[in-house]
Amino acid sequence: MTAVPLPYRVVSNRPETTDTRTLTLRPVGEALPAFAPGQFAMLYAFGVGEIPVSVAGLQDGALTHTLRGVGAVSRALCAVRPGTQVGVRGPFGTGWDLPAATGRDLLVVAGGIGLAPLRPLVQAALSTPRNHGRLNILIGARTPEDLLYRSEPDAWGRPYCGMTVDRAGPEWTGHVGVVTTLLDQAAFTPHETTAFVCGPEVMIRATGRELLHRGVPAQHIRVSLERNMHCATGHCGHCQLGPLLLCRDGPVVGYDRAEPLLAVREL
């Protein structure tokens, strides 16, 4: 169903960090087709509006989303009570496409809430360890309080899962610095690596540049981009980035396509 939202029941709504919440949703009646990691849904808060939100988890028929309340709709969604219903359309957009990275080392690089769309990718990679080489997960956040899914990364780290923050109090004993500073600890062979990158646009550009410099081929650097979206069906025109309609040709695109477009100011 792509035009009209289907009702989904809010099974749980728990705080993730101070300004993010994780919702788990189940279909009331008819269910949407299966989502792939990297794809997104349009979530409708009754009477308030509808916004694009990536899938952050895909366990047994439920949809999991992690949201930051930044405006009218995202705040309304952060406030939904378990038992009530929201509208969901989808799945939309391109996914991370893990099968295309078969046999390659995997490098997951997340900035802030950018870890949300990468989480189902990590879960899929962990469940099929023989299909690919080494799995590296690099996570950056503003402060230790902004790190998502705090209990999970311990179970993720084979061979490497690192976390870094921009600013930290004395209680933080981990890394401080931008996420690319973790690259030296990761174990990967650049030209045999596929990278999956999501975060603020400046972080995506800095990471892309560094990975290219280290020899990861541009088309094997997969980045997830964000633009304004209203329909998600390629009809509203808002998500254009030059030749791309990001709801259709993205949000996940190869860095070979993204780099020249992101380099143009106000494209």
Place this chain on the structure above:
Amino acid sequence: MPSATAPPDADSTACVLDLEGIEALVRELRARGRTVIGPTARDGAIVLAELESADELPYGWGVELEAGYYRMKRRTDAMAFAHSAGPQSWKNFLHPERARQWTADRAPDGGMTVRAERPEPTSFAFLGVRPCDLRAIQIQDRVMIGGRHRDDAYEERRTGAFLIVVECVEPGATCFCVSMGTGPAAQPGYDLALTEVLDDSGHRFLARAGTEEGAEILESLPHRPADDITRTRAREDVEAAAGRMGRTMPDVDLRALLAGTLDAERWNDVAARCLTCGNCTMACPTCFCTTTEDVTDLTGDHAERWRRWESCYDMDFTHLPGGSVRSTGRSRYRQWLTHKLGTWWDQFDSSGCVGCGRCIVWCPVAIDITEEAHALHQESLEPQAETKGEAS
């Protein structure tokens, strides 16, 4: 819309309709339950509106067009279709300015029921579609129903529409369909094509059918076989129109030209004039962008989703929590023009411009898409300057 069955050979259906035949055409379409939309003179412009009879066609009216200028003017003859694009286009009917998409109701237990807006069964007949505007309809088809996600309401209106193209014999000063390869002769996609002829032998129309339904309707009207004089006159008038285009585009690969202009100095020049009012996007027959509005009634338990046209010139168009992506007029005009002539190809495998000239006419400050394209072309020929305007 043309049916899947093989269309008749248009030329074999050629015949001549007199004014009486045109009257009968409107009557017949209405008798078949169709809403006939065509040009009519109203409030100082030739607008598209429902016609109850062919009497309402703008017989004897022409238009005077220039950048930022539109006037109706009396002709010395009684031609009905000797005027070019007016303020509206067929998208006003196929892709309306504002439409409800669905409604939702909330129960006391928090449950939600969503109902899709059932597209009203419509059966339009468009009389007087210019060849450039036929192409514009086909371009919107690619956007709205040509991809993975089809817009049901558009499809309903579009597949039910009967298209009567009238070839152009009187291009406006702002027309450039020849540069865009869309006119002035009719190209496939019509149900009926007409060419208006007025000479010593009288006022008449050379008619051809492009679909079975077109042929059937033509057959039912008072008509006579196509004579050589009418055929020749029709062909010559359309050929002459091709030689009288008011505007041209630079004779280069426009897609490639625009792809190379992202840091052009010219964008600063046009940005200094453009008001970012969005008139050009509202008037353009291919511009399709929309936004959504979510509203509730007083109880708060009944909600509606509406869709309305929106312009890429609006500041909010690229709103993100951190601010708009295209915050300058320069970047918004650049978006519009590079999309129309360039990236539309990447997205929908066609040009986004058909050369109708509406954006030129309805721009309050007379910005001319062809002049801007020529200027960008000129700039592309200049040797690279050391310091470009605004690095992008």
